[in-house]
Amino acid sequence: MLISVAISCSDDSDNDNVDEGTEESVDGNLPDITGFPIVDTNQSTYYDNSTSMSTPSVGDDFYGQDATYQGNQPSYTDNGDGTVTDNVTGLMWQNTLDHNQDGTIDYDDKLTYDEILALEEGNYTYAGYSDWRVPSIKEQYSLMAFSGRDISGYEGTSTDGLTPFINTDYFDYAYGDTNAGERLIDVQCASTNVSVGSAIEMVFGVNFADGRIKGYGTTMMGQDKVFNYLLVRGNTTYGVNDFTDNGDGTISDEATGLMWMQDDNGEGVNWKEALSHAESMEFAGYTDWRLPNAKELQSIVDYTRSPQTTSSAAIDPLFNSTQITNEAGEADYPFYWSGTTHANWTSGNDGAWGAYVAFGRAMGNESMPTGPMGDTSTTTTDSSAVDWTDVHGAGAQRSDPKDGDPDDYPTGNGPQGDAVRVFNYVRLVRNIN
Template structure:
């Protein structure tokens, strides 16, 4: 009887997960000790669906082009039976990068390697409209002048990969300031330390600081993944890009993530909240810290 009940419960929860969608499935899978599904699904028509975000991606990028050509290409693209393709939001594109990999930092099982060094996004830097955010093959994000693309007379091979579907990072209120010294991101559910730590520290010291932090009655604080940390950089803002309406002491400073650079373990990734730049430094250098707790498949490191 007990075995029959457990099997029935397992089947019921699995069915519930299928109905509720991919955002609940990882939590159910963990509680049932069954494997979560692969993050990507090859649709067999030149597209790949991210089963976590629900976004559908152009599988092979469209090659090097200027920003204006990329925008026109996206408007005219017909692929997989759809015509509503667009250039991606910076976080959409950043979240298909895999920082466990290098050269490129992207899973080529789903996204074939090309000659790309950068990919266009839809978003300009707010304090310099000639610069658009690009994600690079190494796994970073930077705002580069449109004129740096090869097609515009520059030297950078900037390629185009289109996406379709409602964006989890779209417009609308996301952050909620709590009364206990924390901020909740209502998209990811992550809870953030509200006060930016003002003392610069090494990566190891930052890890220890988070482990020892007791805040809002909780002690399970940690350094954020690089996806998590970049997710709170507001692309509508600059100097700082960390919204001071929600984060006390927000400043144009770099903050450590807990993500180690795959091919250089003495380095770790960070976000510079001057603008939202993502790159890496030696772990012995000193930067600020913003602790987080909770988890969400959207911003978790791939497994």
């Protein structure tokens, strides 16, 4: 019999903004919400290039990062029947990863990708509802909370003091089942989106242990890979953009209430420079441009597009994206900085990496000795072992050092050798209203 990894209910100061919703609900605790309202990242801590810092003032270095701008604060209602309603998005979720309902979240609760898809096709019934569906990657990502701490590189077995990227006040969660041979980081929740540019079948998933999106192969070592999952119902328009070209170099998304610059900044910059660029921008008569947070930036990814299949960035053709040459010498498109810090479990250097979204290939070193199994952070220096390829898929959300020299990472970073660029591109956003 498998013993569950203890559920982490670590309390974090960044969770102070989470409260129960009070909106009137319809259709079985579903608020009457349509469109694509983006839930804030729940990041309220300020960071410099290495760790947390005091609140910066206008004009200071690092002003304008995620914590500066508080959007639609997370708001959930526990319905008391095994479901949670998100009062911002209008989505209802299963509230636990314990799918076999044996009181333990472990390896036995996971299914293969085909088995997860079959739940929807078989009119799966849960809590009295039979209209559950497998979430899209944008629906799944709405649950991501950047008050979490990435456990990459953590070699312990205890989960005490670890903070996942999902609100454990409302969702029952556990790290990977080490008693079944998993790593603590194995909490990959599958979505309906697949990587259209991949040579093998890869499904995009959100990992609530490390705070990332990547494409996961549906097989591993000759066997079907198993995934965590949370089914969803309600607001079938969530994740669907409604873009308008305003004719002045800006694009409005009426679904999210955000206005975007049609062009990017045209060059790679470090994170502090990205923030400064955003805060000093005046364009199309607006002076309130900012660096988007990770969830806002991911909202404009078009997961039907990729450099391999459409010879374009993974974004609507209304937008213009600077073409780059990637680590493999291929025509490609940039990583884009968000204002969100990708904090980790360490102390003293916990805020040194910033979250980005790959609108082109999410490059990695295929020759890394640990191969596609790993998610821990290590760095090698044998540049003769480099075989650059798209290991995560266009639309992946990863992280980069906020500052430094990318030449210090000649074979990439981590077990899949993630390409480290440091100097990433910028696409600015503002609220329409």
